[in-house]
Amino acid sequence: HLSCVTLEHQHLRYNPLRDSWxxxxxxxxxxxxAGQVERPPEEHIPRYDPNNPLCPGNKRANGKGNPDYxxxxxxxxxxxxxxxxxxxxxxxxxxxxxxxxxxxxCKVMCFHPxxxxxxxxMKKEEVVNVIDKWAELVEELGTIYPWVQIFENKxxxxxxxxxxxxxxxxxxxxxxxxPALSDRCQRAYYEKHGEPMLLxxxxxxxxxxxxxxxxxxxxxxxxxxxxxxxxLPRRHVLRISDLTTEEREGLAAIMKRLLTKYDNLFEVSFxxxxxxxxxxxxxxxxxxNSHWQLHAHYxxxxxxxxxxxxxxxxxxxxxxxxxxxxxxxxxxKLRNLPEDKKGTEL
Amino acid sequence: HLSCVTLEHQHLRYNPLRDSWxxxxxxxxxxxxAGQVERPPEEHIPRYDPNNPLCPGNKRANGKGNPDYxxxxxxxxxxxxxxxxxxxxxxxxxxxxxxxxxxxxCKVMCFHPxxxxxxxxMKKEEVVNVIDKWAELVEELGTIYPWVQIFENKxxxxxxxxxxxxxxxxxxxxxxxxPALSDRCQRAYYEKHGEPMLLxxxxxxxxxxxxxxxxxxxxxxxxxxxxxxxxLPRRHVLRISDLTTEEREGLAAIMKRLLTKYDNLFEVSFxxxxxxxxxxxxxxxxxxNSHWQLHAHYxxxxxxxxxxxxxxxxxxxxxxxxxxxxxxxxxxKLRNLPEDKKGTEL
Ligand SMILES: O=P(O)(O)O[C@H]1O[C@H](CO)[C@@H](O)[C@H](O)[C@H]1O
Ligand SMILES: O=P(O)(O)O[C@H]1O[C@H](CO)[C@@H](O)[C@H](O)[C@H]1O
Numbered sequence: 001h002l003s004c005v006t007l008e009h010q011h012l013r014y015n016p017l018r019d020s021w022x023x024x025x026x027x028x029x030x031x032x033x034a035g036q037v038e039r040p041p042e043e044h045i046p047r048y049d050p051n052n053p054l055c056p057g058n059k060r061a062n063g064k065g066n067p068d069y070x071x072x073x074x075x076x077x078x079x080x081x082x083x084x085x086x087x088x089x090x091x092x093x094x095x096x097x098x099x100x101x102x103x104x105x106c107k108v109m110c111f112h113p114x115x116x117x118x119x120x121x122m123k124k125e126e127v128v129n130v131i132d133k134w135a136e137l138v139e140e141l142g143t144i145y146p147w148v149q150i151f152e153n154k155x156x157x158x159x160x161x162x163x164x165x166x167x168x169x170x171x172x173x174x175x176x177x178x179p180a181l182s183d184r185c186q187r188a189y190y191e192k193h194g195e196p197m198l199l200x201x202x203x204x205x206x207x208x209x210x211x212x213x214x215x216x217x218x219x220x221x222x223x224x225x226x227x228x229x230x231x232l233p234r235r236h237v238l239r240i241s242d243l244t245t246e247e248r249e250g251l252a253a254i255m256k257r258l259l260t261k262y263d264n265l266f267e268v269s270f271x272x273x274x275x276x277x278x279x280x281x282x283x284x285x286x287x288x289n290s291h292w293q294l295h296a297h298y299x300x301x302x303x304x305x306x307x308x309x310x311x312x313x314x315x316x317x318x319x320x321x322x323x324x325x326x327x328x329x330x331x332x333k334l335r336n337l338p339e340d341k342k343g344t345e346l
Numbered sequence: 347h348l349s350c351v352t353l354e355h356q357h358l359r360y361n362p363l364r365d366s367w368x369x370x371x372x373x374x375x376x377x378x379x380a381g382q383v384e385r386p387p388e389e390h391i392p393r394y395d396p397n398n399p400l401c402p403g404n405k406r407a408n409g410k411g412n413p414d415y416x417x418x419x420x421x422x423x424x425x426x427x428x429x430x431x432x433x434x435x436x437x438x439x440x441x442x443x444x445x446x447x448x449x450x451x452c453k454v455m456c457f458h459p460x461x462x463x464x465x466x467x468m469k470k471e472e473v474v475n476v477i478d479k480w481a482e483l484v485e486e487l488g489t490i491y492p493w494v495q496i497f498e499n500k501x502x503x504x505x506x507x508x509x510x511x512x513x514x515x516x517x518x519x520x521x522x523x524x525p526a527l528s529d530r531c532q533r534a535y536y537e538k539h540g541e542p543m544l545l546x547x548x549x550x551x552x553x554x555x556x557x558x559x560x561x562x563x564x565x566x567x568x569x570x571x572x573x574x575x576x577x578l579p580r581r582h583v584l585r586i587s588d589l590t591t592e593e594r595e596g597l598a599a600i601m602k603r604l605l606t607k608y609d610n611l612f613e614v615s616f617x618x619x620x621x622x623x624x625x626x627x628x629x630x631x632x633x634x635n636s637h638w639q640l641h642a643h644y645x646x647x648x649x650x651x652x653x654x655x656x657x658x659x660x661x662x663x664x665x666x667x668x669x670x671x672x673x674x675x676x677x678x679k680l681r682n683l684p685e686d687k688k689g690t691e692l
Pocket of ligand 1: 035310311312313314315316322499504505506507
């Protein structure tokens with residue numbers, strides 16, 4: 001779609017999932033970097049640490065003991081941001097000081113009994129267990145709650161405070177800002193074009209990183225983070241719980257391939273925040289959600305190396321997100337990386 | 347507006363400037379922090395560093411020399427994210443792959459000839475010089491460009507790569523996402539209530555940090571960053587260039603007071619990203635912008651101490667912003683801090 005001239009010059013790109021624009025300024029990678037350098041991730045994490053509250057058999061902050069789990073393990077967050085019984089602040093209709101009740105549950109899910117593995121280093125069957133558990137939680141919590149957010153903060157750089165491989169699942173009695181926006185955008189597109197936005201998109205996007213018969217991972221045309229990717233099934237699927245057994249196996253395989261490429265990019269266990277977006281649940285289960293397509297967003301912070309990240313700061317916070325290399329460059333770089341573990345110990 | 351019961355429990359608050367919600371979960375501060383600890387800011391910055399490209403008389407990356415400036419100094423960013431002559435990618439009407447021309451200029455503005463000062467440590471008259479220069483740049487660039495974004499990234503934690511006190515000014519041929527959203531929200535409010543949103547708000551907000559006869563700095567009811575503040579004049583002012591001489595002096599005084607409190611909070615030169623939002627310019631100069639009220643946003647990352655910041659990651663990126671202490675707690679803490687420099691060397 002874009003000529004070479006454009007690729008090398010600043011331009012704006014539209015993100016149809018968020019109805020917003022990103023400023024692409026490719027040549028900014030040329031500026032020398034004299035700013036903050038992050039500590040590289042810890043390299044030698046013990047398989048079992050008697051003081052790590054996420055390891056099998058250990059005690060957590062609230063005094064409860066973990067079982068001697070040998071697959072995934074789900075428990076309630078000991079310091080939840082959402083609780084089922086929070087009181088209603090009262091329906092304040094003041095346009096300037098408006099509050100609303102926030103109720104929900106926050107769960108933590110360990111991926112594996114070992115602290116020294118990550119999803120790309122786990123066996124395919126073990127990743128399938130994780131996916132099955134995700135589906136189970138969406139189904140279970142989704143009977144009541146309109147939104148079940150599965151997300152993984154990986155790496156200290158992304159606020160993760162425990163090296164044991166885990167993700168979180170926060171379910172809420174409200175549709176949060178991001179999914180509400182995505183819902184609106186997908187609905188408007190569907191009404192206008194008669195087909196789900198992301199299905200039409202998947203057929204046309206050429207910025208492919210990895211693909212299989214069922215799945216596709218791309219650097220979206222409108223990516224804001226340097227190596228951001230979008231992972232989605234080729235079939236029209238509303239929620240993670242709707243995936244067939246084969247699709248779950250395919251997902252485990254493509255996740256391993258994508259995340260291994262990520263680890264190989266800067267030869268470091270790659271930090272990111274990721275999360276699943278699917279059709280809303282709870283009261284929305286009774287409605288038509290054909291405009292939705294299940295997908296995962298990967299937002300990795302690194303820009304130049306294992307220790308230099310992209311700062312989304314002043315201009316980005318106050319005006320508009322800005323990126324320093326093109327999505328085409330990012331996709332090509334990731335596409336050309338090996339899908340098996342490189343030399344260095346991860 | 348909120349009872350004690352609510353303050354201690356999770357709830358949502360509405361941000362009328364961004365038409366979005368923030369999840370307030372006060373008791374999350376109780377969770378122990380075992381995650382990333384930042385390096386504290388460098389303490390002994392030399393007043394003049396022969397290798398710092400921002401100091402008076404020194405050479406910059408492009409070989410140009412700085413004058414021997416003794417007040418503020420403005421120059422074109424050597425690696426601009428926006429340039430005046432970027433080619434038009436062509437008006438692509440494709441709903442999935444849409445691009446637009448992005449043109450503009452990026453300037454850097456040094457606040458002072460010395461590297462070892464910051465705005466709160468500068469003399470009031472010196473801060474007035476900065477404000478006058480801001481006003482001048484908005485006026486000058488605003489004759490052509492619809493948006494002139496003044497912003498300061500302070501501290502390495504906020505992506506600032508040079509300790510010399512400076513800010514940036516990026517002018518663009520488009521209204522970026524954030525001001526476009528704020529424009530929409532303020533306009534809708536004005537149409538409904540017949541008065542600018544932020545003027546009505548300023549009269550009622552009690553979460554005051556510092557105030558004077560002309561100016562007000564508050565932790566907004568809907569703040570997302572732990573110690574976020576909003577700074578605005580009490581009079582209806584559209585743009586920074588519309589401020590009177592007295593108002594500029596008042597602004598310099600209140601900025602010094604606010605930023606000294608910030609420095610005193612964790613006894614460290616306080617990192618933040620800040621920026622000014624005023625009525626749009628260029629073609630908008632001919633339109634009625636009565637719905638606008640000039641204001642500055644301060645977004646500081648620190649949460650617990652000089653070295654532990656708030657991570658806006660997984661849930662925040664994928665679902666909704668979440669804060670760990672109430673805006674009331676933050677306002678009270680800031681309000682009670684001294685307005686002069688505390689014991690430790692800043
Ligand atoms: O231009 P600077 O100060 O080198 O760069 C800094 O501010 C820019 C504008 O907010 C960001 O895009 C960069 O990521 C950040 O490092
Ligand atoms: O719950 P955790 O993993 O301790 O916390 C992490 O993820 C949360 C959800 O994205 C964030 O609010 C926290 O700032 C971050 O440190």
